[in-house]
Amino acid sequence: MLLGAIADDLTGATDLALTLSREGMKTVQVVGVPPAGFDFGGADAVVVALKSRTIPAEQAVEQSLQALARLQETGARQIVFKYCSTFDSTAEGNIGPVTEALLAALKDDITIVCPAFPTNGRTVYRGYLFVGDLLLSESPMKDHPLTPMTDASLVRLMQAQTQLPVGLVPRETVAAGSAAILAAIETAKAAGKQVLVVDAISDDDLRSIGLAVSGLRLITGGSGIAIGLPENFRRRRELGPKGETTAFQAPEGRAIMLAGSCSKATRGQIEHAIGAGVPAFRVDPLAIDAGELAPDTVIDWAAAERQKVPLIYSSADPDTVRVAQEKLGRNRAGEIVEHFLAAVAAALQARGFSRFLVAGGETSGAVVEALGVSALLIGPEIDPGVPWTVSLGDRTPVALALKSGNFGSVDFFSKACDLLQ
Numbered sequence: 001m002l003l004g005a006i007a008d009d010l011t012g013a014t015d016l017a018l019t020l021s022r023e024g025m026k027t028v029q030v031v032g033v034p035p036a037g038f039d040f041g042g043a044d045a046v047v048v049a050l051k052s053r054t055i056p057a058e059q060a061v062e063q064s065l066q067a068l069a070r071l072q073e074t075g076a077r078q079i080v081f082k083y084c085s086t087f088d089s090t091a092e093g094n095i096g097p098v099t100e101a102l103l104a105a106l107k108d109d110i111t112i113v114c115p116a117f118p119t120n121g122r123t124v125y126r127g128y129l130f131v132g133d134l135l136l137s138e139s140p141m142k143d144h145p146l147t148p149m150t151d152a153s154l155v156r157l158m159q160a161q162t163q164l165p166v167g168l169v170p171r172e173t174v175a176a177g178s179a180a181i182l183a184a185i186e187t188a189k190a191a192g193k194q195v196l197v198v199d200a201i202s203d204d205d206l207r208s209i210g211l212a213v214s215g216l217r218l219i220t221g222g223s224g225i226a227i228g229l230p231e232n233f234r235r236r237r238e239l240g241p242k243g244e245t246t247a248f249q250a251p252e253g254r255a256i257m258l259a260g261s262c263s264k265a266t267r268g269q270i271e272h273a274i275g276a277g278v279p280a281f282r283v284d285p286l287a288i289d290a291g292e293l294a295p296d297t298v299i300d301w302a303a304a305e306r307q308k309v310p311l312i313y314s315s316a317d318p319d320t321v322r323v324a325q326e327k328l329g330r331n332r333a334g335e336i337v338e339h340f341l342a343a344v345a346a347a348l349q350a351r352g353f354s355r356f357l358v359a360g361g362e363t364s365g366a367v368v369e370a371l372g373v374s375a376l377l378i379g380p381e382i383d384p385g386v387p388w389t390v391s392l393g394d395r396t397p398v399a400l401a402l403k404s405g406n407f408g409s410v411d412f413f414s415k416a417c418d419l420l421q
């Protein structure tokens, strides 16, 4: 194994695993820290998907260090800490504390922060994170149910979460190429900086950064930062040329769509699907909490919908989410929905459903855990950052499309279903 990655949520892990496999690394994604001796099937890269984005910082650190230990045991030469391309976090973390702990455990002096994912509109300029044409703090991320992002300065955001001194490598340096970036890293290191936000506005920038950081033990960022990393191993003749991708076979069977993401993109995709005649059931955390809606009602409804792939969603606009959170508390509202959708998924699996499309990272984490999936093989790309995957292991395989909340075109759901026809 050459590259080990630790992702703070499941859809983010899948996004990264897709990037690495597209760049020619045989990549396996595992759900949670794998047991000692886990067979990674000769993978070049292993991505450990945690669900650590919004848990208490000390737990996120503990889990990330466990994942690191397993990846090191398996031979990883370089570690990527993958977080969201919109830097989803709070003032307490968990990006800062996890970065700090991984850097210390890897005994290195410096790392980079680069959430840029230009294909999906995430760019970093002068240390400010943009989502499309908007600063992060003006984008729909300001209304995220769990991690509202109200500042766009990555230097400020990161410095609020870590004791390590944070610096910036500006675009001019990045545009000058990998030697200039490497020189900037060395200069910053000599000046005592330990975390460097690096500007990137294009995939070319990301490839230059990838080359420049080939000697760092820890890289942190979105999936974009991985674009240039496989080539470093190829240059050192540790990785073969980009070859055939592993054959992908989705299990036959019924499909279900589950959405817990409240992102603008997911809400648009739901509206589009309903407009196209998809049977849809909206679940409301307040109704669940009041005992007015039980999983069985939704399970029976979905099982009876035989004509089209049904959609079950809790996704709601920011005002509706706010009302639920005021009554239930932010985390409890989220947990109620996650448990509900996970219970529905597990019951439908027991009734023979074998294809699951899930929108939202936290939601996907809950669903995948309920389905008992421990590892995933990456299949065809549906939209940038979102592949179909198939579960690996002893249990009957299921196909999973785990969509990051903000990813995917407006017709994502029908596109995903059609791809497996």
Ligand SMILES: Nc1ncnc2c1ncn2[C@@H]1O[C@H](COP(=O)(O)OP(=O)(O)OP(=O)(O)O)[C@@H](O)[C@H]1O
Residues within 6 Å of the ligand: 009, 011, 012, 084, 144, 145, 146, 260, 261, 262, 263, 284, 285, 314, 315, 316, 320, 321, 324, 325, 333, 334, 335, 336, 337, 338, 359, 360, 361, 362, 363, 364, 403, 404, 405, 406
């Ligand atoms: N109607 C609702 N009211 C309150 N909270 C909700 C509601 N619907 C969903 N949630 C919660 O909002 C959170 C959404 O997070 P999730 O990670 O699933 O989506 P996302 O953040 O849009 O996706 P990603 O992390 O991939 O960007 C979950 O905890 C979910 O349970």
Ligand SMILES: O=C(O)[C@@H](O)C(=O)CO
Residues within 6 Å of the ligand: 009, 011, 012, 013, 015, 016, 083, 084, 085, 086, 117, 222, 223, 361, 385, 404, 405
């Ligand atoms: O980087 C992203 O935007 C996604 O992979 C993600 O992490 C969403 O949860």
